[in-house]
Amino acid sequence: MGASAAPDQVVINSADWQDVYLGSHYAGYNNIKSNFLISSEHAPVLLQTLDTSKVNILLVESDKAPFAFRYKNVLEGAGFTVDEIISSGTSLNIELAKRANTSDFIIVDDSYGYNAISVAPYAAREKFFVLFANKDNIEELYSFLKANGVGSIIIYGFSDIEVRNRLAEFNPTLIKNGSRFDNNIEILKRYKDIQQVFLTNGEFIEEGIMSGKEPILFPGRERVPNQVVEYIKSSGIKTGVVIGNELAGVAHQLKQATNMNVFLKFGQGFAEGGSSEVRALDMFPLPKYELALDINSVKYNRATRELEVIYENKGNMGVYLSSSIEVLSSGVRITTLGDKDSVYMDSGSTLAVAYTSELNEQNLTAKFTTMFGEIPGSFERVIYKDMKIEMIEVNDVSSLNISKVSYDKPAHKIKVGIRNIGEVKTYAKTQIRLVIYGEERIMVQDKAMLIEPGESKDAVFITTLSDTNIEENPDVTVHINYGERESVLIKVLEGSYPLIISFDYATASVVAVIVIIIGNTIRIQYRKKRIKVPKKSVEESAAETESKDISDDNSKDT
Template identity: 35%
Template sequence: MRGKLFLFLVLLILTSFVVSAEHVVINSKDWKDVYSGTLYSVLNNFKVNYLVSETDGVSLVNMKVVDKNEKVLLLSSDSDPLIYGYNNFLNSAGIETEEVSFSRLDSLNLKLAERLVEEKQISTFIVVDSSLGYYSLTLPYYAIQKNAYVLFAEEDNFEEIVEFLEKNALEIIVFGRVDREVKDALKDFNAEFINTGDVYADGIEIAKKSLEEFGNNKQVVLTTGEFIELGLFNSEFPVLLAGTGNLPAVVFDFLKSEDIRSVVVIGSELANSAMRIRETTGANVFIKYGKGINGQLLALDFFPVPSFDPKVRINEVRYNTITKELEVVYENFGDVFSFVQGISHDLLVGEKSLGAVGDEEAFYLDANEIITQTYDIDLLNFVNEEIYAKSNVLLGSSFGSLTKLLTAENLVEIVAFGDDSQIGIESVIFNKRSKRFEVVIKNLGENEVYADVEINNLIIAGEKEIVSGDQSKISRKGTHTFFVKALLEEEDYQENPTIHVKVRYGSRADALIKSLEEEFDLVVKSSNLKWVLVLIVLVILFLLMKKIKEKKRRRVR
């Protein structure tokens, strides 16, 4: 009888907590905390607000968004709060709170997962990398419908995640790209992996999975992927990423194939995409740009998340009268790579168009790299006039997701340079110890040449990647070894039987206008241990011989 009474009291305590916490407020500058707290709240059917500014905390009380009759669960970051002392402020306003404090080392994401296991018996978890936050914005609808929770796994916390999953998970979905260590650790869990290599296509895959499991209600939500907004955490419609400048083809195809009839666009930044969707698919489009509180129309609460933000510019545009080529110099001055495609460079004299050129496909531009693209066009009759290039360039994180639009206008510089440079690729070896390719290039020309090396279509931990090295100068008739870092492990070797090498080169450092592409069998060089051992043996022999000679000298004396 006492045992039953004890069990009843435990259940009563748990139930009273769930009922009493009616409203969750999140006080943190970290988007992962805001995401985790919002999803936790929706799964528990709690009201939720997150602070987006220092004045926001006061407004929640003054506008009675947080009511004195509600019990508030305040999720407060010790290390990164938006407002210090906010719990005391709420208490002084007559609002009863339960405060859950956390720090960077004490993850709120995992802490809330543990609470959900107790409160909601959740046993399905979606694991995602947190390095790019927009990856996770397509997941809340599926998670809410499935009664699942999203876990952020990283290299420095995956051991805790694995331990938690071992105890509590019955079903695991790994979404998008994750670190090799995380992927290897989850292999034994019989997890489902969703990873197409493209973030927009991954979003489509989770949307299709949602429609298959929960039915198609013919409506979706579109977002740029740059912010958290409460409308993304809904239990009615899947969420798709739309980028900012160019709607991905995979999104258009999905809207048509699934006969989507209504599209809710969050934020006015997607107004142009909304128009295209309506014109192309005939769907009804609604733009959500505000919220109503107590009869007032207010701006939406946007909380920024890390998204793909390339820093690419056109440094200059030149016309080479000797080669009859337009040279467009791109610079990536940011910290992340980008795929780049010039969809049009329109050449103008005044209002008159002399023609337009562009790229047939996107090319890879690494962080802090400069690349010159060339285009055949005859402008010799206009070199004495001012020619302007109006450029429209697409940027993206993969070939299939060129979603950002760069526009530029440049005065075309007239130059006259020949380029008789020639090179040959002599060998390509992967150094197992230093984790880098060693590419030996020979200068076959009569003058010095500049070159850089790119290795395409590498499969690393199951992911297709492009890696590149730094530009270097090769002296006349000389050779140079280029080093290209690549984190290949032994299990990757069989996935890469051949290595595709692309070398850009030219006689000018800022105009590598030529290229050479070749394929090589993968050759792995082990460590230099055997040569070190040989050297040690030789040193020992030398010392022994020296000692023997010294003994002989002593005997002679």
């Protein structure tokens, strides 16, 4: 691109949230205003909101998914001078980073929009430029960083191991303290003094958020996590400004818990033809991982003296839950049950949890207060639900044990050996907990497997463990939900077991056969390439000798 005047404002024309974020971030970094299209219909409306006194516009337009066709022509027709970047993704990221002319960077994964929002104000204020990195584009980013030079790098939140390994030579600071709330608090602690924060959960881009004027604090969706409350109490933050009206309820909770002053920013002023009006804030949605939990049924099993509760995770990510259950008889509370430790549920799954109690009364109801979130201790969501308790009487005499936990390196399989030591057929669903490069990973079977009496089966998890991973996991925590009823795996078998490194001889035999075949093929090809001179017959040799003698005689006569 040719040299041009420094922009007074930035306009982004893209349906890709990363392009919108990067253009807005570049504006915040340079302390100028940004504007972005949110639809094709928004194009003429946006034109009316631009500051006509600031004529130099940097237009960031997607080369793949622009909302408006040739928006540069529209802007120039309105009297603006336009410098245009037609790009997207990593190419756009690098181009804007070059223009930022910095050697300080914050690395975030491109899957988690809330991480990018959390660091945006800090990056703009402290002159860090944000780079979206993953295992697919890290080599391209590494080449840029190597050529550009690096002063300071922060890797924020989740990142691929390939990213961390490639950037290790730059001695990055890692901010990964657990949940999005813990990481957000850690970045807030880097500010020297905070009096006011914007309250948002990182689910959308808004110009004020990206400006860098105020830090971002995540308050939670329906419940304020405990660590957020404690941080505000200790930080001296006096005021919170809620962006949008969806968090008004949780902001009220925050005010009650901390005495912080809370204000709501729900619109933007707009003047036209001598009159003014308030319009909704321009917000660009970010990808989010929806937490959605429900309670499907609650039954009291007289045979086992257990309250059986079926939970369903309807979201697209795993959750931890913790319930407090008031049991009432004809409206009068008789006991309170609950989870001593948080319970993990995989996405799209159901889970039966048993709570032991002696319940002999009639007309029983359960009053649930179930908190849940991404990790234990960061419960931002809550379910309040009253349900009638159904009475059943079902014995379950199933019994299992775990024989061993092994890892087959050639086959890339972790196997949990399970034996049915009972007298009835049993369904079992297994989950394992591993530590992978310092981070906990939970793997869960897709569905329960049936094990006949006296039979042994392996719960198999396909994964690749490096030598480092094997060293990190001398023992593996195994959790099995099992029972006679496939839909109600009410029993639990849990423990920590040594990880045995095994060798699958069947796989090894196949590999050995393949190696032998390849070896034989190479030898055959080698033999074909060798040049062999065939032995000559006596007649051929005699003819050659005679020819030579005649030639010699002729030479002498001459």
